[in-house]
Structures are given as C-alpha cells and as structure tokens.
Amino acid sequence: MPLVTIDDIPVEVPEGTTILEAARMIGGDIVPPAMCFHSKLKTSGGYCRTCIVKVEQGSAKDPRPMPKPVASCRTTVMDGMVVRNITSPENLEARAGVVEMLLINHPLDCPVCDQAGECHLQDLGYEHGKEATRYEFARREFEPTDIGDKIKLHMNRCILCYRCVKVADQITDGRCHGIINRGEVAEISTYIEKAIDNDFSGNVIDVCPVGALTDKTFRFKSRVWFTKPVDAHRDCTKCCGNVRLWYQGEEVLRVTARKDQWGEVEDNADGSTAWICNECRYDKKNTSDWTIEGPSKIDRHSVISANHYETSLRNIKADTLKMMGSVPHGVKVELGTGALDPNNLHK
Amino acid sequence: MSKKLLLKNDHIPNINQLAVYRQHGGYAVLENTLKNSNPENVLEEVKKSGLRGRGGAGFPTGLKWSFLARPEGVSRYLVCNADESEPGTFKDRYLMERIPHLLIEGMILSSFALGAKTSYIYIRGEYFYVARILEVAIAEAYAAGLLGKNIMGSGFDHDCYVQVGAGAYICGEETALLESLEGKRGNPRIKPPFPAVAGLYGCPTVVNNVETIAAVVPILELGGDEYAKIGIGKSTGTKLISASGHINKPGVYEIELGLPVEEFIYSEQYCGGIRGGRKLKAVVAGGSSVPILPTELILKTANGEPRLMSYESLGDGGFASGTMLGSGGFIVMDEDTSIVKNLYTFARFYHHESCGQCSPCREGTGWMEKIIHKILDGHGTMQDIDLLWDIQSKIEGKTICPLGEAAAWPVAAAIRHFRSEFESYVQNPENIKDIKHYYRLQN
Ligand SMILES: Cc1cc2nc3c(=O)[nH]c(=O)nc-3n(C[C@H](O)[C@H](O)[C@H](O)COP(=O)(O)O)c2cc1C
Ligand code: SF4
Ligand code: SF4
Ligand code: FES
Numbered sequence: 069m070p071l072v073t074i075d076d077i078p079v080e081v082p083e084g085t086t087i088l089e090a091a092r093m094i095g096g097d098i099v100p101p102a103m104c105f106h107s108k109l110k111t112s113g114g115y116c117r118t119c120i121v122k123v124e125q126g127s128a129k130d131p132r133p134m135p136k137p138v139a140s141c142r143t144t145v146m147d148g149m150v151v152r153n154i155t156s157p158e159n160l161e162a163r164a165g166v167v168e169m170l171l172i173n174h175p176l177d178c179p180v181c182d183q184a185g186e187c188h189l190q191d192l193g194y195e196h197g198k199e200a201t202r203y204e205f206a207r208r209e210f211e212p213t214d215i216g217d218k219i220k221l222h223m224n225r226c227i228l229c230y231r232c233v234k235v236a237d238q239i240t241d242g243r244c245h246g247i248i249n250r251g252e253v254a255e256i257s258t259y260i261e262k263a264i265d266n267d268f269s270g271n272v273i274d275v276c277p278v279g280a281l282t283d284k285t286f287r288f289k290s291r292v293w294f295t296k297p298v299d300a301h302r303d304c305t306k307c308c309g310n311v312r313l314w315y316q317g318e319e320v321l322r323v324t325a326r327k328d329q330w331g332e333v334e335d336n337a338d339g340s341t342a343w344i345c346n347e348c349r350y351d352k353k354n355t356s357d358w359t360i361e362g363p364s365k366i367d368r369h370s371v372i373s374a375n376h377y378e379t380s381l382r383n384i385k386a387d388t389l390k391m392m393g394s395v396p397h398g399v400k401v402e403l404g405t406g407a408l409d410p411n412n413l414h415k
Numbered sequence: 416m417s418k419k420l421l422l423k424n425d426h427i428p429n430i431n432q433l434a435v436y437r438q439h440g441g442y443a444v445l446e447n448t449l450k451n452s453n454p455e456n457v458l459e460e461v462k463k464s465g466l467r468g469r470g471g472a473g474f475p476t477g478l479k480w481s482f483l484a485r486p487e488g489v490s491r492y493l494v495c496n497a498d499e500s501e502p503g504t505f506k507d508r509y510l511m512e513r514i515p516h517l518l519i520e521g522m523i524l525s526s527f528a529l530g531a532k533t534s535y536i537y538i539r540g541e542y543f544y545v546a547r548i549l550e551v552a553i554a555e556a557y558a559a560g561l562l563g564k565n566i567m568g569s570g571f572d573h574d575c576y577v578q579v580g581a582g583a584y585i586c587g588e589e590t591a592l593l594e595s596l597e598g599k600r601g602n603p604r605i606k607p608p609f610p611a612v613a614g615l616y617g618c619p620t621v622v623n624n625v626e627t628i629a630a631v632v633p634i635l636e637l638g639g640d641e642y643a644k645i646g647i648g649k650s651t652g653t654k655l656i657s658a659s660g661h662i663n664k665p666g667v668y669e670i671e672l673g674l675p676v677e678e679f680i681y682s683e684q685y686c687g688g689i690r691g692g693r694k695l696k697a698v699v700a701g702g703s704s705v706p707i708l709p710t711e712l713i714l715k716t717a718n719g720e721p722r723l724m725s726y727e728s729l730g731d732g733g734f735a736s737g738t739m740l741g742s743g744g745f746i747v748m749d750e751d752t753s754i755v756k757n758l759y760t761f762a763r764f765y766h767h768e769s770c771g772q773c774s775p776c777r778e779g780t781g782w783m784e785k786i787i788h789k790i791l792d793g794h795g796t797m798q799d800i801d802l803l804w805d806i807q808s809k810i811e812g813k814t815i816c817p818l819g820e821a822a823a824w825p826v827a828a829a830i831r832h833f834r835s836e837f838e839s840y841v842q843n844p845e846n847i848k849d850i851k852h853y854y855r856l857q858n
Contacts, residue, residue, distance in 0.1 A: 113605075114605035114773075114815060115772050115773055115774070115815070116773070116774050117773050117774055117775055117813055117814070118774075120813060135812075136812035136813070137812065137813055139605070142605050162809065162813060165775065165808075165809030165813070166774055166775055166809070166813065168809070169774045169775050169777075169778035169779055169782075169809065170774050170778070172778050172782060173778060202802055203782065205782075205785045227774070228771060228772070228774075228777065230772075246600075247600065247771075249771075250583065250585075250768075250769070250770055250771055251766065251767065251768065251769040251770060251771040251777055251780070251781075252766065252769065252771060252777055252778070252780070252781045253771075254770075254771035254777070
C-alpha cells in the first residue's frame with residue numbers, strides 16, 4: 069500500500085487513492101476544500117481548483133517535485149509522495165486566489181438565498197478567502213429560470229462545478245441537462261424549453277454546492293438554520309427511501325438526500341448511493357409518510373446545528389470572544405467544538 | 416542559411432494537384448518506405464532526426480510516438496492538429512493550401528509508423544476552403560490507390576478523414592480537439608490519462624501539428640541523421656515562420672533553425688526590415704501566448720549573444736529575459752505601437768476563448784481584460800498594474816490546460832518589460848487620446 073505524507077502526517081492508503089481521499093482519511097484541517105469533486109459522481113472534480121495542493125516529492129522512485137500545484141481530487145497518490153496543503157503558505161495563497169476568482173462574479177446575495185447556511189461557497193470564502201474583493205466591475209448577470217416545475221436555477225450563483233451535469237449524465241436517463249456557451253458566459257441549461265422530467269432529477273439540487281439549484285417546494289419558506297434535520301425512511305419502489313426530513317415545528321418543509329461530513333450524498337448500508345426519487349423529495353411531506361429514525365448527525369461545524377444542540381450557545385460565545393480577541397489567558401478555545409468550559413467565560 | 420524542405424516546391428504551379436506533386440517526387444518516399452522499410456525503422460528515423468513538435472510546445476516527436484500504447488486488438492489513431500487559431504500563426508494554412516499532398520503523404524507515413532489504420536485532420540472552421548482543398552487531394556489519393564486498402568500493394572490499409580471544427584481556439588488544445596472530434600463539447604480533458612494511452616474514443620492516439628507531420632516526409636527522404644544536421648543543436652531541421660506586423664514583407668517563411676533573429680527581421684530574403692524605415696520596438700516571437708520582448712532582448716540575449724531562431728536561443732534567460740519559439744507566429748511591432756493596446760487585444764482574445772471549465776481561467780481572463788481596458792481608457796491606477804500582475808500569477812499553473820498560461824504570460828511579459836508604458840497611461844489620463852507621445856520610442 070502506498071504511503072503518502074500530507075502536511076507531515078503519514079498515511080497508508082489503498083492503491084489508486086487520490087490525494088484528497090487520503091487527506092480525508094487523515095481528517096481535520098489538512099483536508100483540502102472540494103467544490104466540484106463529489107465522491108458519488110464518476111469523473112467529477114478537477115474543475116474548480118480549490119483543492120489544489122503542492123506536491124513536494126512525486127514518489128519514492130521519482131522524488132522530483134511536481135512543477136505546478138495539482139488538483140488533489142484528481143491526482144492519485146504514489147508511494148513516498150510528499151504533499152503540502154496548509155503547511156505551504158504558497159499553496160494557501162494560490163487557493164485564496166482561486167476563492168477570489170470564484171467570488172468576483174458571485175452576486176453575494178446570501179440574505180435571499182435558500183442555500184445560505186449549507187453553502188459550500190460560504191464556508192470556502194470564510195475559511196480560505198480574503199476579507200475584501202479587489203473586483204470593481206459589474207458582475208455577470210443571468211435571469212433566474214425554471215428547470216422543470218420543481219427546480220429553480222439561479223445561474224448568477226453557479227460556479228460551473230459540473231456536478232449537476234454529472235448527475236444528469238449518470239443517474240437520470242435521456243440527459244437533456246448540460247452546459248451551453250463558452251467561458252465566462254457558459255451556463256447550465258436544459259435543451260431549449262425542455263425541462264428535466266425524470267424520477268431522479270431532483271438530485272441535482274443535492275449536489276449543487278451553492279444556491280444555483282434550489283427546491284421550489286422549499287423556496288423562501290424558511291432558513292436552513294431554523295429547520296431541524298431528521299433521518300427517516302419509507303418503502304419506496306423507485307429509490308432507497310432513505311432521506312433527511314427538514315422540520316420546522318411539526319411541519320416537514322423539505323426532503324433531501326442524506327449527506328456525509330463532506331456534504332456529499334451518503335451511501336446506503338448496502339454500499340449503493342442514497343440518491344432519492346422525486347416522489348420522496350417533493351410529494352411525501354407528512355410525518356405519517358415516514359418511519360422516523362432520529363435527529364441527523366450534522367458533523368460540519370455548520371449553522372444548521374445552531375438552534376438544536378446545547379453546545380451551540382457556548383460555541384457562539386466562544387467564537388465571538390475569539391473574533392474579538394478577548395479570550396482570557398489560559399482558556400483554550402476550539403472553534404465550534406464546544407470544548408470551552410462555560411465557567412471560564414464569566415471570568 | 417536558407418534551406419527549404421517543406422516549401423521547396425512551393426513555387427511550382429499547380430503543386431496542389433496529385434499529378435504535379437508526383438512529377439516532382441511526391442509519394443516517392445511513401446512508396447520506398449512501404450516497400451523497403453517497416454514501422455520500427457520509420458520511428459527510429461524520426462527519433463534520430465530530433466524533430467520537435469511544431470504546434471507550440473516543441474516536444475520531441477519520436478519520443479511522443481514511442482509513448483503510444485500498443486495493446487493487442489485495440490485501434491490506434493493519428494490525429495493531425497490543423498486548428499491553428501493562435502493569433503499571429505498562419506503557417507499550417509499556407510502549407511495545406513499550397514501543398515496538401517505533403518501533409519497527406521506525411522499522414523500516411525506517420526500512420527504506418529504508428530500502426531494507425533485511421534487518421535483525422537481536424538481543421539478549424541474558418542479554414543473551410545482549405546478543408547475543401549484537402550478533401551480534393553484526399554479523393555485524388557484514394558483514386559490513385561495511395562489511401563484505402565492495400566496501399567501500393569504493401570498490405571497497409573489506411574483511411575484519412577477531414578473534420579472541420581466549429582471555430583473555437585480551445586479546440587486546438589489536443590484533448591479538447593479529441594472531445595470535439597468525438598462530437599462533444601470542446602473542453603480540455605483532465606490528464607492523466609494522456610492521449611497516448613486513452614485518446615480518441617478511448618484508444619491510444621497521437622496528436623501532431625500539421626507541420627510536424629509534413630516534416631516526416633523530408634526526414635524519411637534524407638534519413639534521420641542527415642535531417643538532424645540541419646539546424647542548430649537540439650533545434651533540428653527547418654521551421655515555418657508566419658511573420659506579421661510592421662514589416663515590409665509579411666508572410667510565411669521556411670527558415671533553417673538557428674537563423675539569427677536580426678537577419679530574419681532585416682534581410683531582404685525574409686521580413687525585409689521595418690515598414691517605413693521605422694525602428695523596431697518589440698517582437699512576440701512565437702504566437703500571441705509567448706512573452707513579448709523589447710528590441711534589445713529579441714536581437715540579443717541578456718548575455719549579449721545574438722538571439723537565434725531556435726528553441727534554445729529564444730528560451731535563453733527564461734521568462735526574465737527570454738521567450739519561446741512557440742508555434743512560429745512572429746509578430747513585429749514598430750516604434751509607434753502601444754504595447755498596452757496590443758495587450759488588450761490579446762487579453763480580449765483569451766477571455767473570449769476560455770472554455771470556462773476552471774475558475775482561475777474563466778474568471779481571471781475576463782478580469783484582466785477589464786483592467787487593461789480601464790487603464791487604456793485613462794481610469795487606471797498604479798495599483799491596477801500590480802493587481803494585473805497578481806491576477807496573472809493566480810492563473811498561471813493553476814488551470815486544467817495551458818490556455819491559462821497562454822493568457823497569463825503576455826500580461827506578465829508586457830508588465831515586466833514595458834511597465835513604464837502602463838504608468839504613462841495611468842499618469843496622463845487627460846492626454847489619453849494623444850498618448851502616442853508617451854509610448855513612442857525616444858530617439
Ligand atoms: C489553447 C491551446 C491551443 C492550441 N492550439 C493548437 C493549434 O492550433 N495547433 C497545434 O498544432 N497545436 C495547438 N496546441 C498544442 C496542442 O495541444 C498539442 O500540443 C500539439 O498539437 C501537439 O503537436 P506537436 O507535438 O506536433 O506540436 C494548442 C494548445 C493549447 C493549450
Ligand atoms: S448549477 Fe450548481 S451543481 Fe450545477 S454546475 Fe452550477 S454550481 Fe454546479
Ligand atoms: S485553462 Fe481555460 S481553457 Fe483550459 S480548461 Fe481551464 S477554463 Fe478551459
Ligand atoms: S474539488 Fe478538486 S478541482 Fe474542484
């Protein structure tokens with residue numbers, strides 16, 4: 069098994085593992101952010117360039133460094149490879165450049181965007197970006213359009229990650245969803261006036277890392293942090309029936325696929341991917357339709373957990389103190405982990 | 416130093432016709448090779464010749480061919496890159512238009528060496544009339560038994576097709592070309608796998624430039640060793656240069672590699688000097704993507720040696736003081752040229768041609784164009800110049816295909832060598848219409 073070292077942490081991984089997958093096996097801060105790669109979609113990744121890393125040593129056999137940063141999601145590890153992600157200031161600078169590029173034409177309309185709170189671009193900007201933009205020109209604009217009667221496309225927010233195109237290619241039949249035009253004016257589209265009419269089309273919403281594709285049955289109903297995710301299942305003839313219900317009070321506002329800690333659709337127990345059908349997604353919004361399993365585990369230090377878990381208030385206080393730079397000496401603050409003893413806060 | 420291999424019969428009337436081409440020795444190399452040689456020998460000769468890819472990167476052709484995977488029972492393809500869309504480059508058009516059979520003979524010879532039963536010539540959409548010339552030539556070749564089954568009784572079968580592109584520069588990038596050839600959107604592929612392993616329709620494929628493939632004919636005619644004696648050092652053979660800009664005689668010239676740049680620009684045999692007797696200001700030596708060099712660095716290297724038309728000499732000094740031979744698109748600018756305006760034209764081109772797959776290129780090319788426009792308009796600031804520099808550095812090396820670099824390098828080089836000109840635009844907004852005064856070379 070190849071041995072790869074990422075940010076000085078060695079890990080042994082199976083043959084054919086990518087740098088990104090190896091980093092995810094290690095976990096923690098050294099995992100590169102991935103906007104276009106999706107573990108359940110073949111040939112995904114390589115486009116957004118947020119996951120770039122520096123390969124300091126190609127392999128034990130050929131120790132030369134790679135001349136350019138590589139996309140960790142599309143580069144397989146070699147035995148003896150040495151990779152730098154967060155321990156290379158140069159790499160962080162390059163990534164900040166990519167993040168800036170992704171944001172220059174983004175409308176920054178988070179206050180009216182349904183994705184806010186579970187948006188990978190928000191996380192990315194927060195964790196890897198700079199405070200201000202240097203872009204001063206008019207931003208690119210498209211009119212919002214409908215993709216079928218259940219999906220809204222806000223092309224302004226799209227980062228052209230190709231994930232939805234891969235879904236259309238790989239899990240729906242008779243693809244009519246793709247990219248038209250070139251370069252900066254490229255846009256997601258369905259063949260003129262042809263909506264995606266397919267049992268699995270709704271999965272494009274779940275793979276979209278930003279608010280470009282949203283569920284019209286949920287649009288403007290709430291904010292994700294006011295809703296509470298609960299895992300549930302039902303016997304479905306079309307899909308696995310394993311879903312996540314998003315409750316506000318007693319009401320199911322939204323049904324989505326279950327996602328893992330990387331925000332990618334989970335596997336079922338049998339190893340198949342837990343894509344869900346449109347019937348489960350749009351038409352089953354009564355608790356009586358479902359067998360409830362319990363609250364979903366939200367691993368990402370996301371605002372989704374903000375209103376539902378005891379530690380949240382403490383975390384917010386800790387985060388605020390940290391931002392204000394007024395954390396008392398000797399108090400260890402770990403962002404979002406709840407490790408802080410509340411008693412210390414009052415000192 | 417005037418040696419002609421590719422264009423030696425260019426002056427002969429009707430050399431585009433098969434009968435005339437054959438009267439002047441055409442297809443003799445093919446006949447001889449099919450009768451008396453074998454694929455391994457052809458590959459060996461090409462290796463010995465030291466031929467380097469003429470499409471821009473200068474990768475050794477023999478080596479590229481030897482990388483071609485040869486699994487049993489899987490088709491192999493040769494694809495000729497005739498997309499030629501780099502601003503300043505128009506040599507392939509000339510060759511195909513004038514002597515189409517030279518390319519076709521090269522295609523058959525190269526395919527023989529590679530064991531490819533099918534080959535494609537992918538030609539840019541705007542060259543539709545050249546595609547017609549090629550198609551006529553291919554039909555002539557089929558009729559004469561030079562293409563098709565059992566060519567010249569050798570037992571070698573080969574079919575050659577022309578495919579016209581739809582007019583996107585990016586389809587010149589070899590993997591975008593293959594996607595387009597397969598009928599898909601012309602997006603560059605993420606490598607690996609490389610075309611030598613999984614190219615057209617997933618089969619092992621070699622993609623070569625028109626001129627590279629045509630050069631195989633004289634290589635086999637002379638023998639690899641003899642060919643390698645032409646030129647200088649590792650820049651062997653001859654090269655087609657398409658010269659444009661402020662020179663007296665723009666056009667396509669075949670030069671022996673190693674010709675001094677100064678001689679190329681000023682001698683009557685080639686460019687014939689700067690038009691109107693004006694002074695030389697700068698040269699983009701290898702197509703729009705290579706770094707621009709000011710007079711003092713294009714005529715002489717930083718060490719004061721004469722700069723030669725060769726891969727090594729043009730590259731001497733790295734990007735700090737050198738450039739690249741690239742595709743041979745030689746763009747000459749006289750003393751009245753605005754480098755910033757010229758850069759704007761290039762930046763607009765790359766912005767327009769980005770396929771949009773990767774964020775730095777999709778977003779960065781447009782941003783750079785807008786800033787250069789702002790500076791040209793008299794609204795620029797000193798920070799804009801630094802910002803421009805920073806943006807190009809954030810694109811270079813961070814993209815899927817080299818179009819990102821192609822867009823970044825011209826910006827970097829213009830700022831590196833002509834920063835003061837950008838500054839005059841910034842400092843003299845009120846005189847923007849009459850700015851010539853500031854960028855004109857001083858006597
Ligand atoms: C954006 C872009 C455009 C290109 N355009 C061309 C072209 O028009 N013609 C060409 O021969 N090579 C072009 N190339 C280079 C090809 O990718 C490839 O390297 C070349 O066809 C290989 O042939 P050679 O080894 O014979 O030079 C281009 C590369 C890039 C990145
Ligand atoms: S719509 Fe969403 S999933 Fe599709 S390419 Fe754009 S950002 Fe990616
Ligand atoms: S560098 Fe530009 S042209 Fe090349 S793949 Fe990326 S976006 Fe497309
Ligand atoms: S996640 Fe690797 S390039 Fe987008």
